[in-house]
Amino acid sequence: xxxxxxxxxxxxxxxxxxxxxxxNDCIDLMLHKSEVLALLGENGAGKSTLMNILCGLYRPxxxxxxxxGSYADIHSPRDAQKYGIGMVHQNFKLVDSMSVLENIILxxxxxxxxxxxxxxxxxxxxxxxxxxxxxxxxANIWQLSxxxxxxxxxxxxxxxxxxxxxxxxxxxxLTPQESHELSRIVHAMKQEGKSAVFIxxxxxxxxxxxxxxMVLRKGKVVAEAHTADTTPKELAxxxxxxxxxxxxxxxxxxxxxxxLELSNIDALGDRGLLALNNVSLQLRAGEILGIAxxxxxxxxxxxxxxxxxxxxTKGVLRIGNKDMTNKSPLEIIRQGVAHIPQDRSSVGAVGDxxxxxxxxMKQYRSRPLAAGIFLLPKRIVDFARSLIEKFxxxxxxxxxxxxxxxxxxxxKTILARxxxxxxxxxxxxxxxxxxxxxxxxxxxxxxxxxxxRGLGVLFFSEDLDELLQVSDRIAVLFEGKIMGIFDADKADxxxxxxxxxxxxxEASA
Amino acid sequence: MKFVFExxxxxxxxxxxxxxxxxxxxxxxxxxxxxxxxxxxxxxTYAAMAVGAFGTSHGFxxxxxxxxxxxxxxxxxxxxxxLKFWNIGAEGQxxxxxxxxAGVALFMEHYFPGRSLLFAALFGGLIAGALWAGIPxxxxxxxxVDETLVTLMMNYxxxxxxxxxxxxxxxxxxxxxxxxxxxxxxxxxxPRIMGRAxxxxxxxxALAVILWLVLRRTRWGFELQIIGASQKxxxxxxxxxxxxxxxxxxxxxxxxxxAGAFEITGxxxxxxxxxxxxxxxxxxxxxWMSQLNPLAVPFVAIALAGLSxxxxxxxxxxxxxxxxxxxMQGLILFPMLAGSLFTEYRLLIVKPEPRAACxxxxxx
Numbered sequence: 001x002x003x004x005x006x007x008x009x010x011x012x013x014x015x016x017x018x019x020x021x022x023x024n025d026c027i028d029l030m031l032h033k034s035e036v037l038a039l040l041g042e043n044g045a046g047k048s049t050l051m052n053i054l055c056g057l058y059r060p061x062x063x064x065x066x067x068x069g070s071y072a073d074i075h076s077p078r079d080a081q082k083y084g085i086g087m088v089h090q091n092f093k094l095v096d097s098m099s100v101l102e103n104i105i106l107x108x109x110x111x112x113x114x115x116x117x118x119x120x121x122x123x124x125x126x127x128x129x130x131x132x133x134x135x136x137x138x139a140n141i142w143q144l145s146x147x148x149x150x151x152x153x154x155x156x157x158x159x160x161x162x163x164x165x166x167x168x169x170x171x172x173x174l175t176p177q178e179s180h181e182l183s184r185i186v187h188a189m190k191q192e193g194k195s196a197v198f199i200x201x202x203x204x205x206x207x208x209x210x211x212x213x214m215v216l217r218k219g220k221v222v223a224e225a226h227t228a229d230t231t232p233k234e235l236a237x238x239x240x241x242x243x244x245x246x247x248x249x250x251x252x253x254x255x256x257x258x259x260l261e262l263s264n265i266d267a268l269g270d271r272g273l274l275a276l277n278n279v280s281l282q283l284r285a286g287e288i289l290g291i292a293x294x295x296x297x298x299x300x301x302x303x304x305x306x307x308x309x310x311x312x313t314k315g316v317l318r319i320g321n322k323d324m325t326n327k328s329p330l331e332i333i334r335q336g337v338a339h340i341p342q343d344r345s346s347v348g349a350v351g352d353x354x355x356x357x358x359x360x361m362k363q364y365r366s367r368p369l370a371a372g373i374f375l376l377p378k379r380i381v382d383f384a385r386s387l388i389e390k391f392x393x394x395x396x397x398x399x400x401x402x403x404x405x406x407x408x409x410x411x412k413t414i415l416a417r418x419x420x421x422x423x424x425x426x427x428x429x430x431x432x433x434x435x436x437x438x439x440x441x442x443x444x445x446x447x448x449x450x451x452x453r454g455l456g457v458l459f460f461s462e463d464l465d466e467l468l469q470v471s472d473r474i475a476v477l478f479e480g481k482i483m484g485i486f487d488a489d490k491a492d493x494x495x496x497x498x499x500x501x502x503x504x505x506e507a508s509a
Numbered sequence: 510m511k512f513v514f515e516x517x518x519x520x521x522x523x524x525x526x527x528x529x530x531x532x533x534x535x536x537x538x539x540x541x542x543x544x545x546x547x548x549x550x551x552x553x554t555y556a557a558m559a560v561g562a563f564g565t566s567h568g569f570x571x572x573x574x575x576x577x578x579x580x581x582x583x584x585x586x587x588x589x590x591x592l593k594f595w596n597i598g599a600e601g602q603x604x605x606x607x608x609x610x611a612g613v614a615l616f617m618e619h620y621f622p623g624r625s626l627l628f629a630a631l632f633g634g635l636i637a638g639a640l641w642a643g644i645p646x647x648x649x650x651x652x653x654v655d656e657t658l659v660t661l662m663m664n665y666x667x668x669x670x671x672x673x674x675x676x677x678x679x680x681x682x683x684x685x686x687x688x689x690x691x692x693x694x695x696x697x698x699x700p701r702i703m704g705r706a707x708x709x710x711x712x713x714x715a716l717a718v719i720l721w722l723v724l725r726r727t728r729w730g731f732e733l734q735i736i737g738a739s740q741k742x743x744x745x746x747x748x749x750x751x752x753x754x755x756x757x758x759x760x761x762x763x764x765x766x767x768a769g770a771f772e773i774t775g776x777x778x779x780x781x782x783x784x785x786x787x788x789x790x791x792x793x794x795x796x797w798m799s800q801l802n803p804l805a806v807p808f809v810a811i812a813l814a815g816l817s818x819x820x821x822x823x824x825x826x827x828x829x830x831x832x833x834x835x836x837m838q839g840l841i842l843f844p845m846l847a848g849s850l851f852t853e854y855r856l857l858i859v860k861p862e863p864r865a866a867c868x869x870x871x872x873x
Contacts, residue, residue, distance in 0.1 A: 328747070330747030347739070347745050348745070350738040350742045353734065373727050377726070
C-alpha cells in the first residue's frame with residue numbers, strides 16, 4: 001500500500017456497542033482522495049453505525065478519526081460538515097413542503113438572515129451542471145420522484161462543499177436507469193477529487209461503483225480488496241461467511257384456478273389523487289405474480305385494496321369465487337388472504353408487544369388459542385415456541401418485545417404468522433427489503449413454498465433480479481397503471497426497466 | 510467512569526417494587542427538609558399524617574371515602590389512556606353520572622319500587638357517564654377531533670349543567686335557599702360499611718380485578734392492547750379500530766359516571782355543591798402512577814386519598830399553613846413520577862476500558 005499519500009479519512013480502532021451488541025469492533029478504515037470505497041455487509045454488520053460515527057451522529061466508544069492526517073474531534077453532524085463530511089441517509093432528511101432551493105440552504109450557518117436566493121440558485125445550477133444532477137430548484141420536494149429527492153440530498157452536500165460523501169444504500173429506491181445515472185454522478189464527483197463511501201449489500205453495485213471494497217461481518221472487518229481484484233461471488237461468500245445460492249430451486253409452473261381477480265380497479269392514494277388506474281389482473285393458485293415498479297407507483301395501494309385496507313372507487317375485486325370489493329380487512333382475512341405489509345415495524349409487527357403476541361395476532365380469535373372470549377396464554381406461548389423453532393426466529397424468549405429483534409427476525413415473525421393464516425392468497429410487499437442475504441433467502445424460499453402449496457402469491461419487489469428469480473409472471477406498475485404483464489422466463493430486464501420508468505414499448509423500441 | 514441509562518429489555522419485578530419504595534423514602538426526606546424550614550418536627554408531622562389517614566376508624570373511613578371515586582375514575586382513565594385516548598373528561602363524566610343518578614333517585618321512585626331504585630340510580634349514572642364519554646369518542650374516530658380539548662371542555666358543560674339543576678329546577682324548596690336538591694328516598698342510599706365509607710370500595714376493588722382480567726385474558730383485551738400499541742397494525746389485523754375505541758372510551762366514561770353515582774347515593778344523598786371537587790383530574794395521576802395497570806389502581810387511589818386526608822390533619826394538628834398539605838402531596842408525587850424512569854431503564858456504570866484493546870494488525 002502506498003504509505004506516502006495521506007489518506008483523506010482514517011478511522012482507527014473504532015468500537016461502538018449498543019445494548020447487547022457490539023456494532024463495531026476495532027474497525028480501521030481508510031479512504032483516499034478521488035476514491036469510492038464500498039462498504040459491504042449484511043444487515044446489522046455495522047456499516048451504518050460506522051458511517052454514523054464518521055458523520056457525527058454517534059460517538060465511538062473507542063477509536064479515533066483523522067481527516068487529512070490530523071486528528072478530528074467529531075461531536076455532531078455540524079462538526080462533520082466542517083471537516084467536509086456529509087451523508088445521504090436511507091431516509092431522506094428533506095422538508096416535503098419546501099422547495100429544493102429552501103431545502104439546500106436549510107440549516108446553513110453562514111447564510112444571511114434573508115438569503116440571497118438569486119446567488120444560491122446560480123450556484124445550484126452550476127453545481128447541477130457540473131455533476132449531471134438534474135433538478136428543478138423551484139420544485140417542492142413532495143413533487144419530486146425518489147430519485148430526484150436523492151439528487152437534492154447530494155446537491156445539498158455538494159453545496160456545503162463536502163469532500164467526503166457517504167451514501168447509505170442509495171440505490172435501494174431507484175430504478176435501474178436511475179442507478180446508472182447515480183453511477184455517473186458518483187463518477188463525476190470522483191473526477192472533481194471528491195471521495196465517497198458507498199454502503200450496500202448488493203454485489204453488482206460494489207462492482208459498478210467502487211474502487212475498493214471493505215466487507216464487514218458482525219461488526220468486524222473480514223476482508224478488504226481492490227474491486228478489480230475480486231468477484232461478486234467471492235464478495236458474497238466473505239459477506240455471509242459461506243457459499244450463497246444465487247439461484248433458487250423451483251418446481252415447474254403449474255397454475256390452478258384463479259384465486260384473485262381485479263377488474264378495472266381504481267383507488268385513491270393518501271393525498272386523494274388517483275393511485276390505481278384501471279388495474280386488472282388475475283392471480284392463479286400455484287403462481288407467483290411479481291409486481292415490478294419504482295416505489296410509490298401504486299404498490300402499497302394495490303396491496304391495500306386487495307387486503308381490504310383501502311377502498312376502491314371503481315371496479316371489482318374477487319377472491320376465490322366471491323365478490324370481495326370493499327369488504328372489511330377481517331372478511332378478507334377470513335377468505336384466507338395473508339399479507340406481509342410494506343411497513344414491517346409499525347404495521348406488520350407491534351414493537352411494544354411480545355413475540356408471542358405478535359405471532360398470535362392472526363389466530364387469537366378462535367381455538368386453539370382462545371376459548372370463547374378468553375385467551376389461553378399457555379397455548380399462545382406454546383404456539384409461539386413452535387413457530388419460533390420452525391422459522392428459526394432468533395429471540396431470547398417468546399415474551400421478548402419484538403422491537404428488540406433484528407429486522408430479519410421481525411420479518412420472520414411476520415412471515416411465520418402470515419403463512420399460518422394463508423389459505424388462498426399471500427400478498428407480500430417488499431418482503432426482503434433491508435434484509436441480509438440469509439434472511440432474504442429464507443423469505444424467498446418461503447414464498448416459493450407457499451406457491452408450491454397451491455397459494456397465489458402477489459409479490460411486490462423493487463429488485464428486478466429478485467423478481468425474475470422468484471416470480472412466474474411479472475406485471476409492471478407505473479403511476480397506478482399496469483404497463484404490461486410478462487412471463488418471467490421470457491422477460492427482458494431492459495424492457496421492464498423502461499416500463500418502470502413510464503416509457504412505453506413503442507417509445508423504447 | 511461513566512453512567513449510562515439503558516432501556517430494560519423486560520420489566521424487572523424487584524425494580525417494580527423497590528423503585529416506588531425508594532422514591533417514597535426520597536419524598537419523605539425532601540418533605541422533612543421543608544417541614545424543618547417551617548419549624549415543624551418531621552417525625553411528628555408524619556406520625557400525625559399517618560394516624561390521621563389510617564390510624565383512626567374515622568380517619569380511615571374518610572380515606573376510603575376519597576379513595577372510592579379516585580379508584581373508579583382512575584380505572585376509567587387508565588382504560589382510555591391504554592388506547593392513547595387522552596380522556597381528561599373524567600370530572601365531567603363523574604358529574605353527569607351524579608346528576609343522572611340523582612335524577613333517577615329523585616323523580617323515578619314510582620317506576621323503581623324499593624331497593625331497585627338504588628340500582629336504577631347507579632345504572633343511570635353509569636349510562637350517563639358512558640354516553641357523555643361517547644361523544645368525544647365518536648368525534649375523534651369519525652372526524653379526528655382532538656379528544657383532549659373536547660373532553661376538557663365537556664367537563665365545564667357537565668359541571669355548569671349540574672349547578673343549573675341544583676340552583677334552579679331541582680333546588681329543594683324547603684332548603685332555606687341552600688343550593689342543592691332535596692334529599693332522596695333511603696331506598697336509593699348505598700349501604701355504608703364504616704363511617705361514611707360505603708360498599709363502593711368493594712365494587713371498585715372487584716372492578717379492578719375484572720378489568721385486569723378483561724385486559725389481560727380476553728380477546729377484546731388483546732385487541733385493545735394492539736390498538737393501543739399501533740392503530741395501523743390493529744387495522745391490518747382486521748380489528749375494528751374505531752368501534753373498539755368508542756366502546757372502550759364509553760366503558761371509561763361508565764366507570765367515571767358510576768363514581769359520580771356512588772358519590773350521590775353513598776355520601777350526599779342529594780345533588781349539591783361539592784360533587785365535582787377534582788377527583789376526575791387526580792384520576793389522571795392515579796392512572797399514571799399505576800402505570801395504567803388496573804390492579805395497581807386501588808392501592809394508588811388509597812395511598813393518594815390517605816395523603817390528602819393526612820394532609821388535612823397536618824393543618825389541624827400541627828398548625829401548619831393550609832397550603833402545606835397540598836405542597837406535601839406534590840413533594841411526594843414528584844419523586845414517585847421521576848422514579849418510574851428506573852423501572853423502564855437501568856443505570857449502568859461503564860468503566861473506561863484501557864485504550865489499544867484492539868489487536869495489533871499484522872504488518873503487511
